[in-house]
Amino acid sequence: MYDKITGIYFSATDNTKKCVSAMVDCFEKEKVLIDITQNKEYERVDFCQSDFVIFGAPVYAGRLPYAARQRFQSFFGHNTKCVIIVSYGNRDYDDALIELKDLAEQQGFIVIGGAALVCKHTYGEIQTTRPDENDILEMKDFISQALNKSDVNDLKIKGNRPYKDGIEKGHFRPITSDECIKCGLCVKKCPFGAIDKDCKSISDKCMSCLRCVKICPKKAKSVNYKEYNDFAKMFSEKLSKRRENEYFL
Ligand SMILES: Cc1cc2nc3c(=O)[nH]c(=O)nc-3n(C[C@H](O)[C@H](O)[C@H](O)COP(=O)(O)O)c2cc1C
Numbered sequence: 001m002y003d004k005i006t007g008i009y010f011s012a013t014d015n016t017k018k019c020v021s022a023m024v025d026c027f028e029k030e031k032v033l034i035d036i037t038q039n040k041e042y043e044r045v046d047f048c049q050s051d052f053v054i055f056g057a058p059v060y061a062g063r064l065p066y067a068a069r070q071r072f073q074s075f076f077g078h079n080t081k082c083v084i085i086v087s088y089g090n091r092d093y094d095d096a097l098i099e100l101k102d103l104a105e106q107q108g109f110i111v112i113g114g115a116a117l118v119c120k121h122t123y124g125e126i127q128t129t130r131p132d133e134n135d136i137l138e139m140k141d142f143i144s145q146a147l148n149k150s151d152v153n154d155l156k157i158k159g160n161r162p163y164k165d166g167i168e169k170g171h172f173r174p175i176t177s178d179e180c181i182k183c184g185l186c187v188k189k190c191p192f193g194a195i196d197k198d199c200k201s202i203s204d205k206c207m208s209c210l211r212c213v214k215i216c217p218k219k220a221k222s223v224n225y226k227e228y229n230d231f232a233k234m235f236s237e238k239l240s241k242r243r244e245n246e247y248f249l
Pocket of ligand 1: 058060063120122123207208
């Protein structure tokens with residue numbers, strides 16, 4: 001039915017990337033992955049009816065990260081079918097999935113499936129092994145059903161309009177130790193353009209996605225301070241009960 005599948009994802013700490021990649025991998029013809037995490041201009045791409053697209057983003061405070069929302073607007077469907085997925089850290093996805101559905105439709109896509117997928121939370125120790133093998137099997141089953149779906153009734157997705165308020169900046173600003181060699185990797189990779197050339201000064205644009213903590217080759221970035229550690233401990237206890245993935249088809 002389709003000639004090509006394209007996965008377009010924003011993924012600061014690779015959870016969403018893992019999910020979208022696993023789904024794209026199921027397809028037997030042409031596969032493309034477009035990573036929109038980096039803070040740069042993205043060229044317009046148009047898709048046709050023989051394309052199939054997967055949009056993926058993490059949930060930030062029950063919404064899409066504003067940068068993901070903005071960057072998805074470079075992609076245009078022409079009655080192109082798509083599925084939308086959000087990855088979230090076992091708290092809730094609130095209005096993020098419905099927001100992504102509205103956005104995909106605004107961009108000319110027909111949304112035929114959606115999924116809210118539980119992954120490791122950015123903060124604390126919550127669902128640290130997810131997505132696990134079973135999650136990946138579920139995702140593959142979901143995408144093969146979506147690829148074979150022929151009816152296009154208006155898809156019902158959980159969430160509310162107007163959407164809940166999101167956040168404009170993060171709570172936990174990473175700190176930089178003397179191990180920093182100013183290699184510039186964090187500056188280049190910060191999804192929000194929040195890190196100054198000196199690799200140390202972090203502006204209000206920081207969303208506390210902790211990508212810099214994850215990728216620093218010298219482990220010079222951390223959030224190892226009391227306010228974060230107290231929050232992480234409390235949050236990990238509060239969210240210890242496993243949630244299951246939700247699929248909409
Ligand atoms: C700023 C911020 C806000 C978050 N808000 C939520 C939330 O509202 N609900 C939730 O369950 N997880 C939340 N998370 C956790 C992420 O959604 C989750 O870890 C996601 O899988 C990260 O995806 P990524 O690795 O592709 O960036 C938040 C994470 C960050 C950094």
